[in-house]
Amino acid sequence: xxxxxxxxxxxxxxxxxxxxxxxxxxxxxxxxxxxxxxxxxxxxxxxxxxxxxxxxxxxxxxxxxxxxxxxxxxxxxxxxxxxxxxxxxxxxxxxxxxxxxxxxxxxxxxxxxxxxxxxxxxxxxxxxxxxxxxxxxxxxxxxxxxxxxxxxxxxxxxxxxxxxxxxxxxxxxxxxxxxxxxxxxxxxxxxxxxxxxxxxxxxxxxxxxxxxxxxxxxxxxxxxxxxxxxxxxxxxxxxxxxxxxxxxxxxxxxxxxxxxxxxxxxxxxxx
Amino acid sequence: xxxxxxxxxxxxxxxxxxxxxxxxxxxxxxxxxxxxxxxxxxxxxxxxxxxxxxxxxxxxxxxxxxxxxxxxxxxxxxxxxxxxxxxxxxxxxxxxxxxxxxxxxxxxxxxxxxxxxxxxxxxxxxxxxxxxxxxxxxxxxxxxxxxxxxxxxxxxxxxxxxxxxxxxxxxxxxxxxxxxxxxxxxxxxxxxxxxxxxxxxxxxxxxxxxxxxxxxxxxxxxxxxxxxxxxxxxxxxxxxxxxxxxxxxxxxxxxxxxxxxxxxxxxxxxxxxxxxxxxxxxxxxx
Numbered sequence: 001x002x003x004x005x006x007x008x009x010x011x012x013x014x015x016x017x018x019x020x021x022x023x024x025x026x027x028x029x030x031x032x033x034x035x036x037x038x039x040x041x042x043x044x045x046x047x048x049x050x051x052x053x054x055x056x057x058x059x060x061x062x063x064x065x066x067x068x069x070x071x072x073x074x075x076x077x078x079x080x081x082x083x084x085x086x087x088x089x090x091x092x093x094x095x096x097x098x099x100x101x102x103x104x105x106x107x108x109x110x111x112x113x114x115x116x117x118x119x120x121x122x123x124x125x126x127x128x129x130x131x132x133x134x135x136x137x138x139x140x141x142x143x144x145x146x147x148x149x150x151x152x153x154x155x156x157x158x159x160x161x162x163x164x165x166x167x168x169x170x171x172x173x174x175x176x177x178x179x180x181x182x183x184x185x186x187x188x189x190x191x192x193x194x195x196x197x198x199x200x201x202x203x204x205x206x207x208x209x210x211x212x213x214x215x216x217x218x219x220x221x222x223x224x225x226x227x228x229x230x231x232x233x234x235x236x237x238x239x240x241x242x243x244x245x246x247x248x249x250x251x252x253x254x255x256x257x258x259x260x261x262x263x264x265x266x267x268x269x270x271x
Numbered sequence: 272x273x274x275x276x277x278x279x280x281x282x283x284x285x286x287x288x289x290x291x292x293x294x295x296x297x298x299x300x301x302x303x304x305x306x307x308x309x310x311x312x313x314x315x316x317x318x319x320x321x322x323x324x325x326x327x328x329x330x331x332x333x334x335x336x337x338x339x340x341x342x343x344x345x346x347x348x349x350x351x352x353x354x355x356x357x358x359x360x361x362x363x364x365x366x367x368x369x370x371x372x373x374x375x376x377x378x379x380x381x382x383x384x385x386x387x388x389x390x391x392x393x394x395x396x397x398x399x400x401x402x403x404x405x406x407x408x409x410x411x412x413x414x415x416x417x418x419x420x421x422x423x424x425x426x427x428x429x430x431x432x433x434x435x436x437x438x439x440x441x442x443x444x445x446x447x448x449x450x451x452x453x454x455x456x457x458x459x460x461x462x463x464x465x466x467x468x469x470x471x472x473x474x475x476x477x478x479x480x481x482x483x484x485x486x487x488x489x490x491x492x493x494x495x496x497x498x499x500x501x502x503x504x505x506x507x508x509x510x511x512x513x514x515x516x517x518x519x520x521x522x523x524x525x526x527x528x529x530x531x532x533x534x535x536x537x538x539x540x541x542x543x544x545x546x547x548x549x550x551x552x553x554x555x556x557x
Contacts, residue, residue, distance in 0.1 A: 004367075007468060011363040015377070018360055021436065022384050025395035028405070032398055042398045043405060090289040098282030104290065105554065111297050113489065113544050115497020117517055118533050122300020125307055125526060142296035149289060158448075158557040203386040209500060214521065226390050230504065242391040249387040257379075 033239035052240035072222035076206040083201030091156025112150035116210030124214035139215040199256040308530035325531035342512040349434040357442025365450035400424035425507030441490035449483030485551040
């Protein structure tokens with residue numbers, strides 16, 4: 001191997017600083033959430049305890065965070081399943097040009113770039129005008145899909161742009177029906193990316209604030225609940241909640257990455 | 272190329288769930304906002320009577336121009352900063368990390384924060400930037416300053432810092448993606464012809480990374496221009512941008528006025544993105 005140029009070391013230092021910038025604050029509130037009962041929102045640590053985590057579990061101390069968590073989790077799963085199914089179907093559709101496909105593509109891009117608050121406001125207004133109650137599982141669900149579907153579709157585009165069509169041709173030559181080709185050839189090949197779409201769908205939904213603001217109705221999702229806390233809670237209990245949800249997000253990410261690893265390993269074993 | 276009827280039918284059938292969701296939760300809501308922007312409001316309800324007063328008020332109020340200017344300023348500064356950081360990080364990952372295994376790991380390290388809560392990531396700046404925060408204590412400890420800096424938190428600085436923290440990834444991913452597709456033999460050819468590292472960067476890599484830069488730009492600009500929560504939270508409600516103008520009207524139940532502002536914001540964003548899209552074919556670049 002040729003020796004590293006000097007720029008390599010400068011760039012490595014830059015990268016390390018960037019990673020510290022990304023993770024530093026989160027790690028800091030992780031540490032601060034173990035403040036003692038008298039501790040405040042900043043250093044120095046005033047003792048070390050689980051006080052603020054206990055505080056979270058006392059119903060009256062904060063709002064209905066457990067209800068909010070359950071709703072966010074359920075909504076995340078709903079959005080995840082819908083995003084996977086709809087994105088894969090649309091991804092398959094877009095593999096061949098069809099009349100109007102360009103317009104539909106630009107509409108999907110528009111869905112990505114239109115400011116979240118407009119979707120929130122518009123969906124809220126519509127439900128209001130037809131006399132329907134906004135609810136996280138109906139209006140909230142739909143509003144979040146306008147954010148997760150473009151991501152899902154863009155990932156599917158990236159996948160199918162790199163897809164080797166010879167596998168399909170081989171299947172067809174051997175007499176497979178179109179459905180058999182998709183079921184036994186296409187889907188297994190794109191499986192890792194589908195897991196990626198699922199991860200995006202769940203995470204984007206679980207953390208989404210703006211699109212749920214006016215569409216979740218009277219029962220808050222977790223991000224809305226947390227935002228409510230930022231305006232009236234001045235104790236490290238909010239850090240404890242932040243630490244817990246961050247740990248939860250990490251577990252979800254690890255679970256998805258683990259799934260990817262298992263898929264890859266199975267494939268290698270079979271080969 | 273002629274498109275057969277059956278192919279068109281098959282395409283729309285497969286895409287129909289996507290079409291339905293976008294119609295119901297994107298197109299109709301936007302149409303609704305446009306309609307409501309011409310309605311009138313009383314203190315408690317909205318009145319479906321055609322009027323231009325929302326727009327009249329919007330365009331004659333000096334606040335509007337101030338707030339739009341603030342929005343562009345946030346967007347431009349954030350864009351320039353995220354581009355600089357994003358390009359450097361992507362360049363490092365794509366051209367200086369040799370093993371593809373290590374590349375994946377480092378890429379994931381950058382991606383993971385994006386999948387966790389934005390609001391928590393905003394909150395996490397408080398112990399850093401506050402009056403008694405780590406930054407001030409460190410600076411005082413080093414003897415750089417003897418009074419805590421007040422402008423670190425709840426200022427334009429903290430708003431932009433949070434934007435950069437939240438959105439740099441949207442630059443890294445598309446730029447990294449295009450860089451990985453650059454044919455490495457082009458770089459070798461440049462080197463064989465005697466180009467320096469800097470010349471390779473400016474004459475080969477940057478021009479070939481333009482599509483990724485464009486896509487990242489689209490992401491960052493739209494996210495910052497539509498934002499209302501970061502500005503409200505990180506400025507301590509001191510600063511305003513268009514998103515906040517809208518959300519303030521909403522919290523006062525002034526839906527027609529919020530809708531008119533929304534329409535103007537929407538047109539602005541679509542014009543900017545439309546212009547940027549002329550320079551890049553997104554479908555081909557994925």
